[in-house]
Amino acid sequence: MAFATTDDSVKLYYEETGSGSPIIFVHEFAGDHRSWEQQLQHFGRRYRAITYAARGYPPSDVPEDPASYSQNRAADDILAVLDHLGIQKAHVCGLSMGGFATLHFGLRHPSRALSLCIAGCGYGAELNMREQFRAEADAVVAALRADGMAAFASRYAYGPTRVQFEAKDPRGFAVFKQALAEHSALGAANTQLGCQKERPSLYHLQSEMAGLTVPTLILTGDEDWPCLTPALLMKRTIPSAALSVMPNCGHTINLEAPDLFNSIVGDFIAQVGAGRWPTRDPRAVSGSITGIR
Template identity: 35%
Template sequence: MKRRDFLYLSASALAAPRAGAAGGGAAPDFSWLDARLRERVDNGYFDGMGLVIGRGERILHEAYAGDGGPDVVRHVASTGKWTAAATIAVLVDEGRLRWDEPVRKFLPQFTDAKGSATLRQLLSHTAGYPDYQPEGRRRDDYPTLEEAVAHIVDLPAAAAPGEVFRYGGLAMQVAGRMAELAAGMPFDAIFRSRIAGPLGMRHSGYAPVSTEPGFNPMLGGSLFTTTRDFARFLMMIARGGVAGGKRILSARAIAELEADQVRGARVKRGEYVELARQDTARTDIYGLGQWREEVDRDGRPLLLSSPGWAGAYAWVDRACDVWGVVIAKANVGKAVADGYSTFLGSSIYAPMVRTALAQARDTRTKRALVPVDGGKLYYEDSGSGAPVIFLHGHSFDRRQWQPQVEALERGHRVIRYDLRGYGRSSAPQEDAAFLHADDLRQFMDALGIRRAHLVGLSLGGFVVTDFIGLYPDRALSATMAGGDLFDVPGPDEPWTAEALARRRADIAALKAAGVAPFKRRWLEDLVGHGGSGREALRQPLWRMIDEWRAWQPLHVEPRLLLGRAAPGRLADARPSMPVLIVRGDLEKIDLAIKAWLPQAEVVVIPDCGHVSNLEQPATFTATLRRFLARV
């Protein structure tokens, strides 16, 4: 087995006991998260990756891919902002610094507005400093913080202190120099004596390493560490500043680090929390050295994190009482060439851990993989009674149907699976033809289901149409929402050379523009065409779209639907099962399918766009339940 294909679970974990299960129930299954790490290494975006997930001082899971390992040292870019702020918080605890002290108290050479900025503002990116050195000036890679600060002092202020949130690194350099002057030692020595040493982070520091020269003790970018080292730091943070029975940070310091430190400063569009979580309304997005990704109604933090541009990501999830860290350093050229964002790509890890924990608590649902020709399909199965199989839309996965699952499983056997190329199912191959409808038939055969009620939305609706045209005797009923006939080439219309060239040009353009912006545009289109409650769609849709591997827009997809061949199949098969057609009133309502399915009942949901089951879940579910009851 090649080293880069190697993924293993460590036999020991930071000298702490492992947890067999997360708070009772079955042990969480993190294999899908492991698979995503392995996939990113296989794609060449990283040479190796490391993952540790824990609760308190227990390890729930530990895994490594490629040349990753528990003690492999990597620079982690902005992920080190968290440890830098914590280091300064220790000096505040010691009384050597105060959060609201101005810069000029320690650095009197700052005579302009930058000198009025406080330590708190320096570490929350609200000090009014430029984010980075301007174009034409040497980048901030001076060998000491003293030299770095000397090249910041003459830069014009970007804003008044407290006026604007401006994420960057220069202001943190000034905070680090204040710490050096207050403690009487270099910043790296402060970190090692106050944080790394007490926590046993033997491989971590803020100084250049021989394998990667050119870093100064940059608070916002030069931390080098290992997966296990950073896990020790997160254990302490998650336990309120205590590690191994010893207090490292006061409870007051932890509260300051995690509190809203933006404090009303203007936040421009497109900051990390908006991009990663599609939370467009909040401005309380940052503490000291860490993002406040999610908060409760009272503004208390639920999800805290520190992502790095090179792919590292650390988080504490107070909603689930877990923490985690992924340590990696990207092959940026390869990632950029494929349109992959090494910074935003890390946003999937914390939600995936939440999903695994929730599934471990759900003992009513069966989860497994079913083999089909050329692949495997992941499914979830709950309830009892006549089987209902749900098929999701493009860019979504089986989680799209959660509102309907909860409502129907009391009287039906409810099955939802990820279509091939989506969710946890295997990816297609560009040169391997198959039909989603044939996958569905094999899936039903594998589960011993002769006939079932079929419910699909958008892409899932097209699959249901194909299925009843090909296998009409296998459907008890058919529900197609937002999609039934798809005017695209079918399997009997192979790719022409001209069409193939256009498709490859489209793929190249998408990669050049980036997959993350593509996903955001796709989301905005779905949300933007909804009704008055469309904003409620944003976050549930984004959780699926963010984790979507985007195989389809990045490849020449085989003909997976009957497309223009479907009407002929329906005409030949003359399916007679009950059919329900659902549309949102804001969709294009084309009912051409009624010519081939005259028995179809049509329901139009008011004030609703394309994703009707999530935009108007109560109305959609009631409509479906009435239909199934009549059947």
């Protein structure tokens, strides 16, 4: 097994395949490194494809102190894996919790990113939903501590933005739910407390996002309700961002519709590699509807 070590001595398990320009995939709260298998198989044919298990997700270390988990730590853990592998710059692609980590990686370490694919990013971001999101994070922690991981997984897997996956691919959904049940309850609870609950709202990051020039793709499912408005915010705010919406899709888009996900991300990375990814023309931002007043 291969591990990278962070600056606070946490060991992160990683896997890689292929060669060429590097792409690192960052998983969501309910996923782990196994969630990206279909992407590693696809992108490993042309690129150096890498994924890892976040802290709190075995076989990575599971720190016992919630203070060892934070949004900044999540972003810097991406850097730790890249540094361990001797990679100066990489395409970074993350979903949900991993999407937030990808965005913050771009804000904290822009010189290390070839591009950013920020997928399924937005839970708890809207200001009128902040307190509800924080309360639900506490409820998740209480359920994990009271009932354990398997019981928690049997409920969490059927959230309102995940039932689309079950309807579309029952077998794939069953594999996802079983993998979720195998996670560490301690690691999941600490991730909620230190990272999910305390991360800043995207609406409080608008000035930082406005200065981001790394080529960026915002990707979301059209039934991933908490992510739709935040996706528009990121599109409007990041001058190098494009927005793609996957039809009839919920939250777990890389698993629910892997061929479409891979196609969209692959086209994006190819454009970046060809030097053809644009920064928004200032003329596209105007107070006029038609351009004629």
